[in-house]
Amino acid sequence: MVIHLPNAAVLNSLSPKTRRSLLVAVFTLLLLRGGIASIPKAAFSKLKNVTTRREVTQDELAQALQQVYVDEPDGSKTLLIPSKGYISKVTISPTPASVIEENTKYFPLVPASHKPNLDKTFLRQLMAIMRIAFPSWRSKEALVLVMHSFFLVLRTVLSVGVARLDGRIVRDLVSADGKGFLKGLGLWFLLAIPSTYTNSMIRHLQAKLSLRMRTRLTRYTDDLYLSPSPDLRYYRVALEGGLTDVDQYITSDIASFCDALAGIYGNVLKPSLDLVLFTSQLARSLGARGTVMLFMNYYITARILRAVTPAFGRLAAVEARLEGEYRAGMGRVGRESEEVAFYDGGLRERSILLRAYMRLIKHINSIYKIRIAYEWTEDFVIKYLWSAAGYCLISIPVFWTRVRSIGVQAQGPRPHEKTDNEVANRTEAYISSRRLLLSLADAGGRLMYVYKDLLELAGLTTRLYTLLSTLHNLPHLRLPNDADEDLVALHNVDVGIPTAAAAFVAASQSTSSEDLATIADAEESVASKASTVLVKGLSFELHAGEHLMITGSNGVGKTAVARVLAGLWAAQGGGEVSRPHGKKGVLVVPQRAYMVTGSLLDQIIYPDSYPDFVKSGRTLDELMEILTAVNLAYLPGREGGWTTRKEWRDVLSGGEKQRMAMARVFYHRPKFAILDECTSAVSSDVEGRMYEHAKSLGITLITISLRPALMRYHTQLLTIAGDGTGRWSLKRIGTAEERMDLDREIVSLENRLAEVGKWEQRVEELERMLSVQEI
Numbered sequence: 001m002v003i004h005l006p007n008a009a010v011l012n013s014l015s016p017k018t019r020r021s022l023l024v025a026v027f028t029l030l031l032l033r034g035g036i037a038s039i040p041k042a043a044f045s046k047l048k049n050v051t052t053r054r055e056v057t058q059d060e061l062a063q064a065l066q067q068v069y070v071d072e073p074d075g076s077k078t079l080l081i082p083s084k085g086y087i088s089k090v091t092i093s094p095t096p097a098s099v100i101e102e103n104t105k106y107f108p109l110v111p112a113s114h115k116p117n118l119d120k121t122f123l124r125q126l127m128a129i130m131r132i133a134f135p136s137w138r139s140k141e142a143l144v145l146v147m148h149s150f151f152l153v154l155r156t157v158l159s160v161g162v163a164r165l166d167g168r169i170v171r172d173l174v175s176a177d178g179k180g181f182l183k184g185l186g187l188w189f190l191l192a193i194p195s196t197y198t199n200s201m202i203r204h205l206q207a208k209l210s211l212r213m214r215t216r217l218t219r220y221t222d223d224l225y226l227s228p229s230p231d232l233r234y235y236r237v238a239l240e241g242g243l244t245d246v247d248q249y250i251t252s253d254i255a256s257f258c259d260a261l262a263g264i265y266g267n268v269l270k271p272s273l274d275l276v277l278f279t280s281q282l283a284r285s286l287g288a289r290g291t292v293m294l295f296m297n298y299y300i301t302a303r304i305l306r307a308v309t310p311a312f313g314r315l316a317a318v319e320a321r322l323e324g325e326y327r328a329g330m331g332r333v334g335r336e337s338e339e340v341a342f343y344d345g346g347l348r349e350r351s352i353l354l355r356a357y358m359r360l361i362k363h364i365n366s367i368y369k370i371r372i373a374y375e376w377t378e379d380f381v382i383k384y385l386w387s388a389a390g391y392c393l394i395s396i397p398v399f400w401t402r403v404r405s406i407g408v409q410a411q412g413p414r415p416h417e418k419t420d421n422e423v424a425n426r427t428e429a430y431i432s433s434r435r436l437l438l439s440l441a442d443a444g445g446r447l448m449y450v451y452k453d454l455l456e457l458a459g460l461t462t463r464l465y466t467l468l469s470t471l472h473n474l475p476h477l478r479l480p481n482d483a484d485e486d487l488v489a490l491h492n493v494d495v496g497i498p499t500a501a502a503a504f505v506a507a508s509q510s511t512s513s514e515d516l517a518t519i520a521d522a523e524e525s526v527a528s529k530a531s532t533v534l535v536k537g538l539s540f541e542l543h544a545g546e547h548l549m550i551t552g553s554n555g556v557g558k559t560a561v562a563r564v565l566a567g568l569w570a571a572q573g574g575g576e577v578s579r580p581h582g583k584k585g586v587l588v589v590p591q592r593a594y595m596v597t598g599s600l601l602d603q604i605i606y607p608d609s610y611p612d613f614v615k616s617g618r619t620l621d622e623l624m625e626i627l628t629a630v631n632l633a634y635l636p637g638r639e640g641g642w643t644t645r646k647e648w649r650d651v652l653s654g655g656e657k658q659r660m661a662m663a664r665v666f667y668h669r670p671k672f673a674i675l676d677e678c679t680s681a682v683s684s685d686v687e688g689r690m691y692e693h694a695k696s697l698g699i700t701l702i703t704i705s706l707r708p709a710l711m712r713y714h715t716q717l718l719t720i721a722g723d724g725t726g727r728w729s730l731k732r733i734g735t736a737e738e739r740m741d742l743d744r745e746i747v748s749l750e751n752r753l754a755e756v757g758k759w760e761q762r763v764e765e766l767e768r769m770l771s772v773q774e775i
């Protein structure tokens with residue numbers, strides 16, 4: 001593209017102001033052409049942390065899918081993200097625990113009764129969230145913000161230039177100055193290029209800013225939410241923090257918050273700049289009287305609109321909550337579709353979901369209705385009242401004062417223009433002022449909208465703050481004592497269902513932020529309220545090589561004992577729990593088999609990842625041996641290899657999933673394995689072989705089961721009474737010899753039972769023979 005600049009003579013004939021506008025336009029155009037405009041692009045490719053972008057082969061893609069990430073020596077991880085034939089590498093460093101600890105003081109709990117509004121609490125909450133979303137002025141977000149601000153200022157400057165040029169073109173038209181008119185038109189096109197580019201850059205940078213803040217907040221929230229033992233916030237947030245539908249908060253509310261915040265910045269800065277600049281420009285032509293009237297106009301408008309603005313913040317928060325409930329309902333049906341289908345419960349589920357949807361829609365509809373009145377008032381005030389006021393203001397210099405000079409001025413009246421000069425100047429003043437006033441009305445309108453946007457932002461801020469403050473304030477769980485690696489012991493432990501932490505009870509009871517000093521009272525009330533104790537004063541010591549079976553009727557607290565042993569529930573009653581730590585210490589296999597997203601290989605090594613598997617030096621042959629031990633050796637062949645990725649939850653049968661869970665135990669080989677009814681769907685011969693195999697690997701078993709047939713694999717029996725008293729008893733299941741005798745008796749009984757079919761067949765034959773004789 002070739003840019004023809006006006007020659008020096010033409011430039012000299014222009015007023016200094018026109019020359020300045022022209023210079024801005026030309027400079028911006030040069031930026032566009034000269035590569036400085038490519039700064040954003042260069043900066044963003046850096047922001048993406050993309051270190052490798054070359055086309056890769058199918059094998060490499062499959063490898064990246066399997067590998068997921070690479071561990072870096074400094075503790076960070078480089079994620080491998082395959083997309084459109086490329087692999088992007090994104091380095092992520094986990095948020096250090098000290099930073100989370102440090103941030104806790106910025107996230108005190110808010111009372112449950114708090115209603116979002118534009119007040120001190122909103123500012124405090126926003127500042128706390130901004131510490132995470134926008135950590136410092138040296139961050140990459142700051143660079144995006146600076147560029148965004150630059151383009152916002154540039155757009156305002158260009159708007160003033162456009163208004164003046166508009167006036168000048170009409171002046172030249174009225175005074176029939178053809179040469180001036182053509183020159184004006186040329187400048188008009190020149191200004192159009194940076195103006196339009198500026199607009200698209202503003203939109204682009206706003207979206208970018210929102211995305212960057214979203215990434216920061218999502219990463220931080222994920223680190224906080226998916227915290228490893230002993231915090232386990234993802235597990236405890238509902239029961240102890242009272243917060244449900246966390247997925248809605250993390251996936252949707254964070255995005256809405258960032259969009260709203262990035263939008264507000266542009267919506268506040270641009271109209272505020274416009275307002276200041278346009279007002280100062282207009283004040284020059286309106287004089288003192290006009291300027292005072294202009295400010296009175298602003299004041300009255302703000303008062304009217306404030307009076308008619310509904311509580312948009314609270315409405316937005318309720319909308320997000322209802323969205324979350326509806327989404328959770330949908331997710332539940334998707335997750336449990338088979339169970340629903342067996343009961344043919346589609347209609348019932350539909351009515352439940354429809355109810356949730358109708359509640360949401362009713363709420364959104366009511367917001368729309370409220371908005372009609374608000375937007376009607378706003379439009380009336382901003383468009384019509386302001387325009388009428390504008391006409392009156394413009395008339396001031398025309399009717400009552402001498403003609404003032406605004407807009408693009410020529411050096412002086414030219415001889416042939418003398419007669420038309422006054423009319424032309426007045427037209428120019430009118431057109432420039434009118435355009436400025438229209439822009440002013442637009443800026444004012446946007447600022448008024450900002451009030452509504454701010455209220456909505458307050459609602460979203462409260463939602464996000466509630467999530468972050470709940471996660472930050474979950475009290476630390478006390479880890480069980482790290483015992484000698486061959487011992488699991490409980491000393492005088494009460495096993496009870498956890499209750500909400502004292503801080504949350506205080507927040508739910510108090511009515512204002514200051515009132516939160518009642519935490520001490522809440523602690524007392526929590527302590528005085530007897531929590532449901534399922535098992536009282538439980539004590540036992542289990543050394544490696546002994547095997548414990550826990551039994552008792554349904555709901556007595558057998559799994560609860562496993563939760564305490566695993567560190568999911570705190571030991572109550574001042575008792576002590578000791579156990580070896582880590583996956584190699586105690587591994588729990590829960591009642592419902594869990595299948596992770598990923599390949600067949602990932603199912604066996606869970607919770608380890610593929611890089612952990614590679615690092616451990618274990619081989620696929622070993623995995624095959626493990627699958628053989630659980631009678632699943634056919635799986636890699638049937639499913640198309642180790643790297644096949646499927647929805648394993650649906651693909652594997654109930655029994656196969658339970659056997660896969662046992663394969664995990666054999667892979668990790670912990671010192672102790674707690675098996676919570678995890679072989680209930682496995683045939684008894686395979687179950688027996690799996691138990692024997694576990695023992696041969698040196699794994700000590702703690703089995704929770706109601707089936708006496710499993711007793712033969714254990715040396716101790718813990719029975720929970722289940723009469724509401726929390727009583728329990730611990731017995732030895734005979735000596736090794738006694739157990740051998742029992743085993744032998746069981747085997748002989750089973751053999752005899754196996755012959756029952758044959759005997760029944762013989763009875764049938766005999767009966768048939770008898771009936772033949774009767775005829």
Ligand SMILES: Nc1ncnc2c1ncn2[C@@H]1O[C@H](COP(=O)(O)OP(=O)(O)OP(=O)(O)O)[C@@H](O)[C@H]1O
Pocket residue numbers: 239497534553554555556557558559560561
């Ligand atoms: N998150 C929870 N919130 C409230 N109550 C709970 C929670 N988890 C368990 N309980 C209650 O604790 C009691 C013991 O539960 P647990 O799962 O330990 O029973 P169980 O003995 O393992 O039963 P089953 O043999 O049926 O598996 C039950 O009455 C259950 O309702």
